[in-house]
Amino acid sequence: QEKVQQSPESLIVPEGAMVSLNCSFSDSASQSIWWYQQHPGKGPKALISIFSNGNKKEGRLTVYLNRASLHVSLHIKDSQPSDSAVYLCAVSPASSSFSKLVFGQGTSLSVVP
Amino acid sequence: EAAVTQSPRNKVTVTGGNVTLSCRQTNSHNYMYWYRQDTGHGLRLIHYSYGAGNLQIGDVPDGYKATRTTQEDFFLLLELASPSQTSLYFCASSEQGAYAEQFFGPGTRLTVL
Numbered sequence: 001q002e003k004v005q006q007s008p009e010s011l012i013v014p015e016g017a018m019v020s021l022n023c024s025f026s027d028s029a030s031q032s033i034w035w036y037q038q039h040p041g042k043g044p045k046a047l048i049s050i051f052s053n054g055n056k057k058e059g060r061l062t063v064y065l066n067r068a069s070l071h072v073s074l075h076i077k078d079s080q081p082s083d084s085a086v087y088l089c090a091v092s093p094a095s096s097s098f099s100k101l102v103f104g105q106g107t108s109l110s111v112v113p
Numbered sequence: 114e115a116a117v118t119q120s121p122r123n124k125v126t127v128t129g130g131n132v133t134l135s136c137r138q139t140n141s142h143n144y145m146y147w148y149r150q151d152t153g154h155g156l157r158l159i160h161y162s163y164g165a166g167n168l169q170i171g172d173v174p175d176g177y178k179a180t181r182t183t184q185e186d187f188f189l190l191l192e193l194a195s196p197s198q199t200s201l202y203f204c205a206s207s208e209q210g211a212y213a214e215q216f217f218g219p220g221t222r223l224t225v226l
Contacts, residue, residue: 001172004155031211043117043203043217044156051212088155092211098144098163099213102172103155 002027002093006104013111019076021107023089028067034101035063035074036088044088048074079111116140117218119204125224126194134189134221136204144207145187146215147171147179149200156203162187163209194225 003026013019025033032051036044048063050056050072055064060077076083086108090101116139126132138145143163148156158171160179168179176198178190191198202221207213 034214041219043205043219045217046214049212049214090156096211098161098209099207099211099215100158100161101156101215103157105153105155 002030002091002102004089004091004102004104006087006089006107008107009105010108011110013079013109015079015081015111015113017079017111019079019083019109019111021074021076021087021089021109023072023074023104025070025072025089025091027091027094028070029094030067031092031094031096033063033065033072033092034090035061036090036103038086038088038106040085047087079109081111081113084109084111117204117206117216119202119218119221121221122219123222125226127226128195130191130194130225132191132194132223134191134202134204134223136187136189136218137185138187138204138206138216138218139185140206140216141184142206142216143184143209144213145181146205146207147177147187147189148203148205149173149198150203150220151200159189191223194223196225199223199225 038044089104146161147159162181204218205215
């Protein structure tokens with residue numbers, strides 16, 4: 001059973017700071033890794049995904065995947081108060097033939113003006 | 114944009130009560146999922162389905178039944194609710210394929226007294 005661990009549990013940063021969120025997983029053959037954002041009282045919403053080793057940039061977001069170290073990180077540049085939310089890392093196991101996701105416990109981010 | 118709706122948004126019941134949570138998606142997606150979200154555990158998969166009449170067991174199925182009546186509608190049934198089932202429940206849908214994005218509903222908060 002795939003295991004996903006996120007760190008830190010919570011983070012408070014000033015507006016404009018670079019935010020770095022970490023996620024470790026247990027299977028180097030995992031098919032895809034997703035980052036979801038969840039605002040209070042809302043369902044999770046996909047932010048960015050990565051399938052291959054390396055990095056991927058979309059706007060203010062950059063994700064780095066290193067399968068050898070079983071680690072993926074999400075970096076948010078120039079953070080805004082609207083980025084305050086819970087960030088969930090989700091991994092699709094190697095054995096799955098559909099979009100099964102195993103989620104980490106989340107990192108709560110607060111961006112203060 | 115993809116649309117997943119859930120009802121009710123909040124539900125309070127007593128131990129031993131019957132509860133049905135409803136989910137509808139208008140994305141024409143084959144796959145639908147039920148998750149529960151608890152502090153410290155992240156999102157955990159209860160049941161999923163890949164079409165009308167189909168049901169598959171997830172990672173935490175004990176105490177839950179589910180039924181997929183149409184491509185759009187997926188129901189989660191708690192026939193003898195227990196306090197341990199107090200949680201936030203999310204429904205999601207996705208296209209077929211291991212790399213497909215999951216789209217989530219707004220959630221149902223269930224309290225079992």
